[in-house]
Amino acid sequence: MTRQGEPRSARPASEDRDAIFRDGRRLDHAEASSKPLHTPAEAQPRGARLRGNRPVDQAEAAGRFIAAPAHQKMHDERLWDLRQKRDREMHGIEEWEELRALASAVKEHALTHLDAYLEEFEANATRNGVHVHWARGAAEHNRLVHGILADHGARSLIKSKSMLTEECGFRHYMSSVGIEVIETDLGERIQQLDNEDPSHVVVPAVHKLRTDVAQVFAATIGTDPDNSDVHYLAEAQRQSNRPLILAADAGMTGCNFAIAETGTFVVCTNEGNADLSANVPKLHIASIGIEKIIPRLDDLAVFVRLLSRSALGSPITQYTSHFRGPREGGEMHIVLVDNGRSARLGMAEFWTSLKCIRCGACMNTCPVYRRSGGLSYGATYSGPIGLIIDPTFNARKYSNLPFASTLNGSCSNVCPVKINIHEQIYAWRRELVKQHEVPFAKKAAMKAAGELLSRPAAYRAAIAATRTALDHLPDFVVYNPLNAWGKGREVPQPPRQTFHAWYHASRGGKS
Amino acid sequence: MKIGLFIPCFIDAFFPEVGIATLELLERLGQEVVYPCNQTCCGQPMANAGFNAECAGTEALFVRNFSGFDYVVAPSGSCVHHVRDHFDAIDQTPEVVQLRARTVELVEFLHDILKVDAFPWARFPHRVGLHNSCGTLRRLRHASASELNEPRFSKPMDLLSKVEGIEFVMPARPDECCGFGGTFSVFEETVSSKMGYDKVSDHAGAGAEYIVSADSSCLMHQKGCAERIGVPLKFIHIAQILNGAAA
Numbered sequence: 001m002t003r004q005g006e007p008r009s010a011r012p013a014s015e016d017r018d019a020i021f022r023d024g025r026r027l028d029h030a031e032a033s034s035k036p037l038h039t040p041a042e043a044q045p046r047g048a049r050l051r052g053n054r055p056v057d058q059a060e061a062a063g064r065f066i067a068a069p070a071h072q073k074m075h076d077e078r079l080w081d082l083r084q085k086r087d088r089e090m091h092g093i094e095e096w097e098e099l100r101a102l103a104s105a106v107k108e109h110a111l112t113h114l115d116a117y118l119e120e121f122e123a124n125a126t127r128n129g130v131h132v133h134w135a136r137g138a139a140e141h142n143r144l145v146h147g148i149l150a151d152h153g154a155r156s157l158i159k160s161k162s163m164l165t166e167e168c169g170f171r172h173y174m175s176s177v178g179i180e181v182i183e184t185d186l187g188e189r190i191q192q193l194d195n196e197d198p199s200h201v202v203v204p205a206v207h208k209l210r211t212d213v214a215q216v217f218a219a220t221i222g223t224d225p226d227n228s229d230v231h232y233l234a235e236a237q238r239q240s241n242r243p244l245i246l247a248a249d250a251g252m253t254g255c256n257f258a259i260a261e262t263g264t265f266v267v268c269t270n271e272g273n274a275d276l277s278a279n280v281p282k283l284h285i286a287s288i289g290i291e292k293i294i295p296r297l298d299d300l301a302v303f304v305r306l307l308s309r310s311a312l313g314s315p316i317t318q319y320t321s322h323f324r325g326p327r328e329g330g331e332m333h334i335v336l337v338d339n340g341r342s343a344r345l346g347m348a349e350f351w352t353s354l355k356c357i358r359c360g361a362c363m364n365t366c367p368v369y370r371r372s373g374g375l376s377y378g379a380t381y382s383g384p385i386g387l388i389i390d391p392t393f394n395a396r397k398y399s400n401l402p403f404a405s406t407l408n409g410s411c412s413n414v415c416p417v418k419i420n421i422h423e424q425i426y427a428w429r430r431e432l433v434k435q436h437e438v439p440f441a442k443k444a445a446m447k448a449a450g451e452l453l454s455r456p457a458a459y460r461a462a463i464a465a466t467r468t469a470l471d472h473l474p475d476f477v478v479y480n481p482l483n484a485w486g487k488g489r490e491v492p493q494p495p496r497q498t499f500h501a502w503y504h505a506s507r508g509g510k511s
Numbered sequence: 512m513k514i515g516l517f518i519p520c521f522i523d524a525f526f527p528e529v530g531i532a533t534l535e536l537l538e539r540l541g542q543e544v545v546y547p548c549n550q551t552c553c554g555q556p557m558a559n560a561g562f563n564a565e566c567a568g569t570e571a572l573f574v575r576n577f578s579g580f581d582y583v584v585a586p587s588g589s590c591v592h593h594v595r596d597h598f599d600a601i602d603q604t605p606e607v608v609q610l611r612a613r614t615v616e617l618v619e620f621l622h623d624i625l626k627v628d629a630f631p632w633a634r635f636p637h638r639v640g641l642h643n644s645c646g647t648l649r650r651l652r653h654a655s656a657s658e659l660n661e662p663r664f665s666k667p668m669d670l671l672s673k674v675e676g677i678e679f680v681m682p683a684r685p686d687e688c689c690g691f692g693g694t695f696s697v698f699e700e701t702v703s704s705k706m707g708y709d710k711v712s713d714h715a716g717a718g719a720e721y722i723v724s725a726d727s728s729c730l731m732h733q734k735g736c737a738e739r740i741g742v743p744l745k746f747i748h749i750a751q752i753l754n755g756a757a758a
Contacts, residue, residue, distance in 0.1 A: 058699075059698065059699045059700075059701065059702070062699065062701060062702050063701040063702075066701050066702065066705050072705075076709075080684070087657060087658070090660050091660060093660070094660075096660040097659065097660050097661065365658065367687055367688045367690065367706050368699070368702055368706075371702050371705050371706060371709075372702055402561075403560075403694070403695070403698050403699070404695075404698075404699055404702075405692070405695065406645065406688050406690060406691065406692030406693075406695045406703075406706075407559065407645070407692060407693075407695075408645035408649070408688035408692070409645055409648075409649035409650065410645075410649070410656075410658055410686065410688070412649075413649060413656050413658035413659055414658045426559070426597075428561075429559070429560065429561030430561045430563050431561075432561055433560075433561035433562055433563070438560075438561065442560065443562070446556075446557045446560055446562040446565050447562070447565055449556060449557055449565070450554075450557050450562065450565030450566060450567075450568055450569060451568065453520070453551045453552045453554070453557075453568070453569040453572075454551070454567075454568025454569045454571065454572050455568075455572075456548075456549040456550070456551055456572065459551045463524065484697035484700045485696065485697055485700070485735070487700055487701075487704070488700055488701065488703070488704025488705075488707075488736070488739060489704055489707065489732065489735030489736050489738075489739050490734070490735045490738035490739050491735065492525050492731050492734065492735065494524075494525070495524075495525065495526070495527050495528075497527060498523050498524050498527055499518050499522065499523040499526075499527035499529075499530035499531065500518075500523050500548070501527075502527050502530075502531060503530075503534075503546055503548075504548075507546075
């Protein structure tokens with residue numbers, strides 16, 4: 001039978017050629033995709049320039065990202081698309097706001113009883129036949145994992161994406177001790193091959209155009225640099241990575257939720273790569289931040305309903321894998337990692353940031369993040385959640401980050417565990433001023449402004465002395481010289497008189 | 512009812528017409544309005560930059576100027592948000608606590624307290640896009656936020672709908688921040704300007720002639736952005752339309 005002559009399915013001409021349609025409905029990949037680039041290739045803007053412990057200049061790096069319009073536009077539109085899909089999912093669940101409140105309360109309870117739940121988790125996991133280890137910091141975590149690998153004579157490790165291991169500088173450490181690490185998440189593998197950090201907690205290569213990926217793969221796995229077809233690139237990566245996965249000596253995963261009452265843990269992915277990492281080699285190591293604990297299996301339902309809807313606007317991740325213990329003939333290790341979390345738990349204004357389930361919804365909605373790119377933050381965590389977590393690791397290095405926000409509050413509204421992110425950003429500004437981590441010139445300007453604004457006569461004299469309000473006002477209202485305002489915007493025209501002067505002239509006797 | 516009129520520093524200096532419209536509008540609605548002449552600012556510029564201690568003098572002056580009124584009304588959402596939700600550099604005496612609670616933004620005052628149901632003097636036969644500043648949208652709750660699963664409402668829209676001839680257009684991203692953000696506008700001027708360009712382009716693309724807002728600071732920023740990239744939009748404060756501005 002020939003299908004020739006049948007009407008071709010109607011497909012909007014403007015749609016991506018590669019899109020898959022079913023019943024007239026476009027099916028998107030769970031993590032979305034970038035559209036083909038019709039303009040000449042634009043070099044990928046790189047992230048913040050790191051200079052030891054000196055404050056990261058996020059604004060400078062963001063400026064370079066905006067100066068690459070094809071990248072900036074794709075990045076903004078792709079993440080905004082995720083936000084819109086999230087909204088659609090939210091509207092499909094009548095009890096959405098109740099779910100958020102419940103998730104927040106469960107986390108609050110777990111964090112305020114963390115010691116007990118961690119011990120319960122350890123006891124149950126041990127009963128399940130898992131070796132449980134504790135690591136105070138990044139270095140201890142890395143040494144511990146190295147020790148486990150050394151005990152098994154392992155030379156190669158396949159792993160799934162884990163922000164905790166990014167915190168720990170894990171890949172870098174492993175390479176220094178001669179162990180090959182192979183990332184199995186496609187986006188994370190792209191970033192590994194490009195020797196670049198993830199720019200987003202869920203979609204780590206979201207700042208890259210497909211042409212950038214073609215360049216990376218051409219240089220590392222030998223693809224055609226001029227072929228940026230997504231199917232071609234994904235297949236080439238698969239062919240290159242599968243043999244490494246099959247030959248690996250050990251596997252590593254992170255963890256989305258660790259359940260105290262069962263001693264089990266759950267990993268959510270869209271590529272099934274955590275399952276490969278956990279199930280192909282006989283040795284499975286899971287690195288788990290201590291804040292991942294939830295009390296009961298029933299609580300998990302609340303979080304699973306929220307996680308992927310918030311992250312990608314899909315009802316659930318393709319894979320939600322539960323791990324209980326080693327399979328026959330295998331070995332399972334769990335490393336429970338603190339790395340600053342206990343200290344954060346003791347910070348009165350910032351401890352609720354530990355509720356974070358790393359969905360990235362705050363990044364997707366953040367208008368600053370979408371226009372800056374995640375690498376502009378120069379830190380493990382970028383976007384709104386990064387602004388409030390990064391300074392807990394290093395207040396000086398990340399002292400600029402809490403100022404990379406308009407305090408618009410959209411992040412707090414999308415947060416599935418109701419972290420008051422924008423209020424914590426505001427609180428961090430106060431905290432950094434207290435810790436003297438802001439430039440002296442800014443402090444001097446603010447002090448002068450505070451004095452002038454508390455003395456009405458001096459204030460009026462200052463305005464009058466400058467002939468127009470314009471000459472004087474922006475200097476103390478916004479501390480910077482006027483040229484920063486005028487660089488990208490026209491300067492407002494000064495009016496003939498201030499309201500104050502008008503009031504005196506027209507209502508003189510009344511006040 | 513005795514109203515204290517708070518005209519924030521940049522409205523005083525840059526947008527006297529907004530202050531005038533607010534005063535005239537409140538008087539048209541039969542309110543007794545007093546403008547305390549020793550007022551300067553609420554302290555927000557320092558506070559948002561993290562310098563809370565530096566706000567103490569300004570906040571104390573604000574209390575001296577505005578204590579004793581039934582309400583303090585200001586045509587600026589972000590300043591009212593500061594007074595209501597931050598404003599803690601000074602001792603929180605009962606007097607301060609009461610003043611903070613009674614400081615309201617103009618739209619809230621008209622919609623929630625006076626419950627105004629007509630502006631018979633107002634006619635504005637133009638297509639307008641409404642810009643809710645982030646402070647009014649997510650803190651003062653002028654309108655429902657698109658991020659939340661809640662019933663739709665909009666206080667500024669309720670008020671503007673009573674103006675004869677007005678027509679609304681809806682941008683693609685109505686709740687997106689315009690990028691002003693106080694000191695952010697100069698600290699991160701590139702991102703701030705880019706957000707502003709995108710904002711005004713979105714409104715212009717939806718067919719707006721005017722962008723109307725309860726915050727002059729956002730409008731000042733957006734106007735500067737629109738002029739820079741050549742987007743032919745006009746900007747107007749909600750007080751001006753409700754007071755019968757002819758455009």
